[in-house]
Amino acid sequence: MKKFIYLLLILVFSLLSCSKEAASESRKSVEKQPVPVKTDLKEAVKALEKKEENPAEPKKEKTEDEKLKEANESISDSFRQHGRGSVLKPSDKLNNNEMTHGRYKINEPDYDMPPRPIEFKSLKKVYTYFRLKEKLPQEVVEALNGSLVTMVGAVMPFEKIPEDGKFSTFWLSNPAIVMKGCVFCNPPTMGDIVYAYKDAGEIPFEFEREKLFKQVLLVSVTGRFFFGPDTINGQTFLNSILVKKIEILN
Known part of the structure; x- marks a missing residue:
């Protein structure tokens, strides 16, 4: 065991x-x-x-002709989709403080001096300041309000495009807005458009009507520039230009 x-x-x-x-x-x-x-x-x-x-090749930038071709196709599609009676309206609405923020001294234009060139990118900065402060930058207004200026932009309908192609008013628009797509589906801000008009009794603007439905019509205008805001025929705008001279560029 x-x-x-x-x-x-x-x-x-x-x-x-x-x-x-x-x-x-x-x-x-x-x-x-x-x-x-x-x-x-x-x-x-x-x-x-x-x-x-093998770094990727930089994206090739489009030429001005390519950009213009795309813009023409965009504006043509916009009218085809919404009809020839469509009117461009700004996307934003102003509050009471912005509508009544005050009036400013109007300069007398000096026709012996060349007009001041204004670009839409500058107007966009003024517009942004205005929406933030509910007033316009005083130094800009004092320099430009009523002064003689020159601008380049696209013709867009303020009212229904007339049968004879003769306008009393139109929107002088930032050409870049039509590159963003349909201008009626995605309307611009007041910083992208200027109310262009003539004095009563003057010869109206005249454009080739069919051109307006098929392409971006570029113009150079010279006239007196004014700050608003103002409302005409139910349309409110921040900037306007009393046109003295207009040249069709394309």
Whole structure:
């Protein structure tokens, strides 16, 4: 009996010894095994290295002719979609403070001096200031209100385009607005349009009617520039120009 117990103890100790050795070998195996790197990280690094080796070519800028072609297609689509009786209206509405913010001194134009050129990007800055402060920048108004200026823009209908193509008024518009898509679905702000008009009794503006439905008609106008806002025939605008001279550019 004693001999049997002795043999049993030897067997138990042998099993425990083998178990410890196996555990030790397992730990060593784990320590030696490299930590796997995620495949997606490897691929990302490779893609980045490849991009640095072969940088993408800069996007080719469109020519003025290409831009004008796109603008013509856009304006043609706008009238086709909404009809020839469509009228351009600004997207924004002025509050009471903005409508009654005050009136300013009007300069007398000096016709012996060349007119001041004005660009729409400058008017956009004035417009942004006006919407934030609910008033116009005084130094700009004092310099320009009533002064003789020259501007280039696109002709857009203030009222329904007449059958004979003779206008008493029109919107002198930022040509860039038609590049943004349909001008009737996505109308411009008051910073992108100027109310262009003539004195009563003067010869009206005359444009080739069909041209207005098919392309962006660009004009250069010279006249007296005024700050508003004002409302005529239900249309409110911030800037206007009393046109003395107009030249069709295309």
